[in-house]
Amino acid sequence: xxxxxxxxxxxxxxxxxxxxxxxxxxxxxxxxxxxxxxxxxxxxxxxxxxxxxxxxxxxxxxxxxxxxxxxxxxxxxxxxxxxxxxxxxxxxxxxxxxxxxxxxxxxxxxxxxxxxxxxxxxxxxxxxxxxxxxxxxxxxxxxxxxxxxxxxxxxxxxxxxxxxxxxxxxxxxxxxxxxxxxxxxxxxxxxxxxxxxxxxxxxxxxxxxxxxxxxxxxxxxxxxxxxxxxxxxxxxxxxxxxxxxxxxxxxxxxxxxxxxxxxxxxxxxxxxxxxxxxxxxxxxxxxxxxxxxxxxxxxxxxxxxxxxxxxxxxxxxxxxxxxxxxxxxxxxxxxxxxxxxxxxxxxxxxxxxxxxxxxxxxxxxxxxxxxxxxxxxxxxxxxxxxxxxxxxxxxxxxxxxxxxxxxxxxxxxxxxxxxxxxxxxxxxxxxxxxxxxxxxx
Amino acid sequence: xxxxxxxxxxxxxxxxxxxxxxxxxxxxxxxxxxxxxxxxxxxxxxxxxxxxxxxxxxxxxxxxxxxxxxxxxxxxxxxxxxxxxxxxxxxxxxxxxxxxxxxxxxxxxxxxxxxxxxxxxxxxxxxxxxxxxxxxxxxxxxxxxxxxxxxxxxxxxxxxxxxxxxxxxxxxxxxxxxxxxxxxxxxxxxxxxxxxxxxxxxxxxxxxxxxxxxxxxxxxxxxxxxxxxxxxxxxxxxxxxxxxxxxxxxxxxxxxxxxxxxxxxxxxxxxxxxxx
Numbered sequence: 246x247x248x249x250x251x252x253x254x255x256x257x258x259x260x261x262x263x264x265x266x267x268x269x270x271x272x273x274x275x276x277x278x279x280x281x282x283x284x285x286x287x288x289x290x291x292x293x294x295x296x297x298x299x300x301x302x303x304x305x306x307x308x309x310x311x312x313x314x315x316x317x318x319x320x321x322x323x324x325x326x327x328x329x330x331x332x333x334x335x336x337x338x339x340x341x342x343x344x345x346x347x348x349x350x351x352x353x354x355x356x357x358x359x360x361x362x363x364x365x366x367x368x369x370x371x372x373x374x375x376x377x378x379x380x381x382x383x384x385x386x387x388x389x390x391x392x393x394x395x396x397x398x399x400x401x402x403x404x405x406x407x408x409x410x411x412x413x414x415x416x417x418x419x420x421x422x423x424x425x426x427x428x429x430x431x432x433x434x435x436x437x438x439x440x441x442x443x444x445x446x447x448x449x450x451x452x453x454x455x456x457x458x459x460x461x462x463x464x465x466x467x468x469x470x471x472x473x474x475x476x477x478x479x480x481x482x483x484x485x486x487x488x489x490x491x492x493x494x495x496x497x498x499x500x501x502x503x504x505x506x507x508x509x510x511x512x513x514x515x516x517x518x519x520x521x522x523x524x525x526x527x528x529x530x531x532x533x534x535x536x537x538x539x540x541x542x543x544x545x546x547x548x549x550x551x552x553x554x555x556x557x558x559x560x561x562x563x564x565x566x567x568x569x570x571x572x573x574x575x576x577x578x579x580x581x582x583x584x585x586x587x588x589x590x591x592x593x594x595x596x597x598x599x600x601x602x603x604x605x606x607x608x609x610x611x612x613x614x615x616x617x618x619x620x621x622x623x624x625x626x627x628x629x630x631x632x633x634x635x636x637x638x639x640x641x642x643x644x645x646x647x648x649x650x651x652x653x654x655x656x657x658x659x660x661x662x663x664x665x666x667x668x669x670x671x672x673x674x675x676x677x678x679x680x681x682x683x684x685x686x
Numbered sequence: 687x688x689x690x691x692x693x694x695x696x697x698x699x700x701x702x703x704x705x706x707x708x709x710x711x712x713x714x715x716x717x718x719x720x721x722x723x724x725x726x727x728x729x730x731x732x733x734x735x736x737x738x739x740x741x742x743x744x745x746x747x748x749x750x751x752x753x754x755x756x757x758x759x760x761x762x763x764x765x766x767x768x769x770x771x772x773x774x775x776x777x778x779x780x781x782x783x784x785x786x787x788x789x790x791x792x793x794x795x796x797x798x799x800x801x802x803x804x805x806x807x808x809x810x811x812x813x814x815x816x817x818x819x820x821x822x823x824x825x826x827x828x829x830x831x832x833x834x835x836x837x838x839x840x841x842x843x844x845x846x847x848x849x850x851x852x853x854x855x856x857x858x859x860x861x862x863x864x865x866x867x868x869x870x871x872x873x874x875x876x877x878x879x880x881x882x883x884x885x886x887x888x889x890x891x892x893x894x895x896x897x898x899x900x901x902x903x904x905x906x907x908x909x910x911x912x913x914x915x916x917x918x919x920x921x922x923x924x925x926x927x928x929x930x931x932x933x934x935x936x937x938x939x940x941x942x943x944x945x946x947x948x949x950x951x952x953x954x955x956x957x958x959x960x961x962x
């Protein structure tokens with residue numbers, strides 16, 4: 246832990262010993278205040294409910310001393326290293342190689358994803374994780390339309406995920422409609438709810454918009470919990486039909502796909518099918534978003550994020566522009582929800598908590614607002630990374646949180662910190678997202 | 687009063703609570719002419735602009751826009767984006783409002799939103815890449831390119847608008863407004879912050895826009911620009927019109943000088959007489 250703010254260091258004159266000492270002292274003092282209650286005193290409830298506490302001043306002293314020493318070391322390192330810049334750390338030759346690698350990363354990632362079921366055919370765990378990551382990639386891409394492109398901060402995205410999931414679950418269990426019929430219906434219903442949410446929040450901006458969308462997400466969840474006759478309440482909906490391979494069920498029976506193809510039945514077939522299904526859905530989301538960005542509606546979304554007043558002065562109907570952004574984002578959320586329902590075979594309101602919204606939003610922000618590749622990388626980092634840290638047991642959240650903080654210090658504008666222009670005359674040059682606005686609703 | 691006016695503002699009043707920003711203001715802007723609206727700071731010029739372009743709803747009064755084909759549009763009945771879309775009134779802002787994270791070309795493409803939206807079949811034709819959409823997109827890019835060339839920014843077409851120098855941003859904002867193909871172009875202090883050379887280039891640009899048939903309504907503090915290019919000047923102070931006329935008349939009007947110097951009329955006349 247270093248001092249709160251590293252004061253402006255003049256390049257010409259290095260700060261002296263007194264400066265370093267003072268900084269370390271301040272850090273130590275902050276540490277003392279912070280840890281005196283957290284570490285210095287330990288409390289516990291006694292057997293009869295009374296308060297038992299004991300002091301751990303030794304640990305506290307060690308902690309403060311570490312901070313003091315660490316602060317000096319960090320400051321000395323900083324002076325020895327000089328101002329931190331990318332050029333200094335990474336030589337130009339490596340940077341040019343990196344630039345080439347950056348361009349190749351998307352196709353490589355795509356080819357690898359296509360090959361995952363082939364490479365990891367026997368590893369059910371990896372396939373399941375892959376499906377999970379792809380689900381979040383798709384959700385991230387869907388939310389990216391609303392948050393990244395249109396700049397509307399939506400904290401209730403999970404509501405549309407829930408609408409999609411329940412649409413499929415209820416339509417299939419009650420009316421026996423197949424997955425392929427329900428998928429567009431789920432999307433349409435979610436888009437409808439997107440527009441419904443859009444109307445009351447049209448006038449809201451920034452924080453206020455975030456609060457209302459947050460409430461909307463909770464309302465949908467509470468309705469699902471309490472409308473027992475329709476949704477089964479907290480018990481959820483079970484027995485949701487598994488998807489069929491365009492009408493041919495993936496079952497061991499004679500009419501199953503395996504029997505028709507003349508190969509031995511395996512449960513992995515279904516997993517692989519689900520993997521390619523979500524991959525196709527995610528790629529559809531990506532393709533549509535990329536296309537939309539180059540159409541007037543997509544440009545209007547980005548213009549809306551940049552400056553709403555200017556949009557109105559140019560004759561752009563901001564109402565319909567915002568509503569289409571909400572509807573498009575919600576539709577992809579609905580598709581992902583329908584997929585979720587068919588994969589799980591069982592859904593309950595517990596799957597659609599605020600935490601999901603927060604996670605998807607974190608993926609979009611971490612990826613770099615508006616960047617398709619960034620969102621995919623962020624989903625991989627967040628979901629995959631979270632699994633990777635499983636070995637840390639109870640420190641998993643702590644390590645994960647620390648990694649996130651470091652990542653945001655290193656790349657405050659997300660993994661991909663620039664936007665690509667939608668149209669160009671001579672050459673497409675990336676625009677630093679320092680210039681792009683984040684949108685105020 | 688029914689000459690060839692593109693815009694006639696009739697008894698316009700705008701109140702903010704107890705403050706009367708514009709008080710019973712009437713004036714006309716002639717077709718294919720440059721009309722300047724001048725006055726000291728706080729005279730209510732930008733408020734008039736905001737009423738005309740639909741950002742404010744006037745407390746009372748009427749604003750009539752007459753198109754070339756004789757079609758009349760009451761501006762006070764339209765709201766925000768429809769003023770630009772239907773009445774074809776475009777505007778720029780006192781503090782530049784470009785889309786800084788988009789390229790210069792993209793800024794001009796956004797301005798053609800309504801045309802392109804129709805051409806893309808409300809997105810659906812565009813999504814499947816219909817040939818008619820491709821043609822329309824090509825035409826829009828050509829139009830944008832023409833404007834970029836005209837304002838001397840063709841070489842920087844693919845640069846972010848936020849990275850352009852201040853003077854270029856001003857010109858780009860005018861080009862963006864022109865890409866909506868307006869009948870009336872409203873410019874709020876286009877010469878603010880420009881150097882002499884840039885102001886001269888701006889004057890030239892505005893004159894060429896006028897020559898092509900677009901009427902211009904202009905708020906400006908830079909008197910060299912106003913006197914050089916305006917056909918007609920309306921002077922405002924404290925929300926009312928205090929003078930109106932050709933540039934030469936305005937230049938010598940004691941009321942105008944009084945308003946600018948902050949002195950009363952008699953004093954101004956005295957100042958003028960002692961000066962000449």
